[in-house]
Amino acid sequence: MPPAWLTAVLDGIYLLIIGYFVVLNTAYLCLSLFAFRALRRYARELKALNVRDLLTSGHVPPVTLIAPAHNESAGCLESVRSLLELEYPIYEILVVNDGSVDDTLELLLAAFDLELADRAPVAEMPVRPLRGLYRSSRHPKLWVLDKENGGKADALNAGLNLCRTPLYCALDLDSLLERDALQRLVRPFIADASVAAVGGIVRLANGCVVRAGKVVQVRLPRNLLAKLQVVEYLRAFLAGRVGWSETGAVLVISGALGMFRRDLVIRAGGYAHDTVGEDMELVVRLHRHTREVGEAARIQFIPDPVAWTEAPETLRGLGNQRDRWQRGLVDSLWRHRRMLLNRRYGRIGLVAYPYFFFLEMLGPLVEVVGYIVFAISLIVGIVSSAYMMAFLLVAIMFGMVLSAAAVALEEMTFRRYTQSRDLAQLFAIALLENLGFRQLVTFWRARGILSWLRQHRHWGEIERKGFEQRDSRGHPDSREHPERRTGR
């Protein structure tokens, strides 16, 4: 018979875990419901306000695409070619070669006839020394800035210093933008001059057929780990981000696809160098800065502009990524913790921040402790295994509900996976995801928190294969030889 104090402590922990479970899943459910409402309305709005008509009937602001690149030789050429094909009236591409040690710069110089050029900065944020600025003689809208390695934030700031357009789009060079992505991203800025930033959806290119930098056929990946991430991304973007945008409390815009007002970002100080979560940190700081100076600024997420990216297909790569993302999250939230439960910051401070702080930031630790405590309780015999299993099953089933809801939202709106077999697989994955994968991600996230606490700030190694050309049956195109490269 365990001592009374132990029982009391364990009861307290059980209560915390159950409370966390109820609050978290209620929040997820609410976000899914908001997302459902928002997506239905958004789909109708898109029909009523045709994007192309909107853009051809009036002046649209020019945009600069800022794409940091570090050791991107495997896919940089294809990515840049793809960016040159975007359908948008006036835009520039500014690739920032951030001290690559492979032949990224050499490849770009040769492929696009780049020549040394002069371009005066219009902002003066401190960045690592610049080594050269080039402009393509063949494609005058393409610029390449070569600089010493300083990290992604430093590269983005260097690009911002040269950016002269009212809007800029921060993106990852290892992502592929859909041709109309800029058109769709710019729409909220036209309809509302107070919009400060807009995020788009990131989808997984693993398994898709890619031709000339364009995803021509959407398929599920063959790799199980990548498949699991497909559903995860659907849940995070279609349910999560759309839900938060509907409540006016977007705290994250993906670094792979986001459009921002240049003047606001520069006034807020640009990207922070000393964090691995510079994308989230900027958005949080924008909220904070604009509230503090009394400036109206809305940050939105819209689900139709798409960036395709490659998900890690190994446990090591995925673990490093999730570790890093969690560190970025913790860092961003900790830096601006004065916003937590602070009325001055409106819905951000009173709703979004507490959610992210207590549930997303600390949640993984609570979950891991929960698993450990339950296991110990089972072994010691404090709880019955039947009861334990029933509770665990509820947790898993709830996760399945949320994942299944995300797949249903996808089917209701964009239906990118046109093959019925893929839809069936997505549902199977939605169930499978909760039987080990989510728990693994929780463990990596918990590890990320501990890493942050140990002041760990490196990016780790992520193996990337580049966008592999595939034929229409999904088999690797024998004309292309994918190369392995190592990301930051």
Place this chain on the structure above:
Amino acid sequence: MPADAAGDSGFTLLLGANLLLLIVVLVFMGAAGVLRLRNTRTEKRWDRLQGKWDAPIAEVLAGTRPAADLARSVGRGERLEFLDFLTRYARRIELPEREVIAELAHAHLPLVEARLAARSPEQRARAVWMIGLLDLPGRKEDVRKALDDESVMVAFVAARALVEGGDLEDAEAVLARLPRFRSWRTKYIASLLAAVGPAFAPSLRRIADDPDNLPESRMAALEALRLLHDFEAGRSAVRILERETNRDLRAGALRLIGQLADPRHLPMIRRVAKADDPMLRAQAIAALGQLGDSSDIPQLRQAVDDPSSWTVLHAATGLRNLGAVDLLHDLAISSHPRTIFARQALTER
């Protein structure tokens, strides 16, 4: 937690929750399956109808087939799709072919009218868009009424349809409701207004001149006048610079007179080029660089030392425009902290 769960109501609750959650999962899966079937059927139906109408409409537009033929081929349950088909076609063609499209659509007007009264603002907006695009005869009043729709989106769709028509009376109706669109991007609204044409300039000047109008409306009007290269608007711009304190409005006025290149505005520009506000200074230097003369070179040279990069950029460009190439060259090879601006001005065209 109890060690023995047998007979425990909490355990029963958990089992019940599991069952409920399982049902919800199955419901989502079922709903997605039904959606998939419905969407596949809709797509196939659309492909079939499109195939049915594509060739005939081309023949009707070419005049080799009577429109009545095509109209007869539209089944009762196909009318909405036919309207959608016509609007998609109309977007790709110009007048007078669009009149043929409008004639074909006319028979299905009641459907469009029903949508005008829909509860959903998106449906109303789509109906207004359709009427505007197809220029359905006798329906312009519906579009004008939509300017006062409670939804700004519907009002905007109506405004766009009216100004694209180029009719001055319609454009005046839009102008009167400009405050509804004050949250929209000024340059976008301005470009819509400018699309009406030079004949609209007097009305735009009226808006720009009136201090009782919202600054956003006045800025949109000024920008539209700039796009129209309206020479008369220079007076409005000068008045704004002399009397107004709103910096965005003043910046808009500077952009306008910079483009008009009327040397009578130079004294005003030279004064504003010394303003404390860096944004106004930059705009004024840009204007000076466009229409100044050699006597302005010293002021532009001084502006190269300005703390604002935008001012320096415009100053360097202005020096080039005014022919001070040697001065720029000396700057470019000197140790001046802004040599890059001089080099850029020399290489850019």
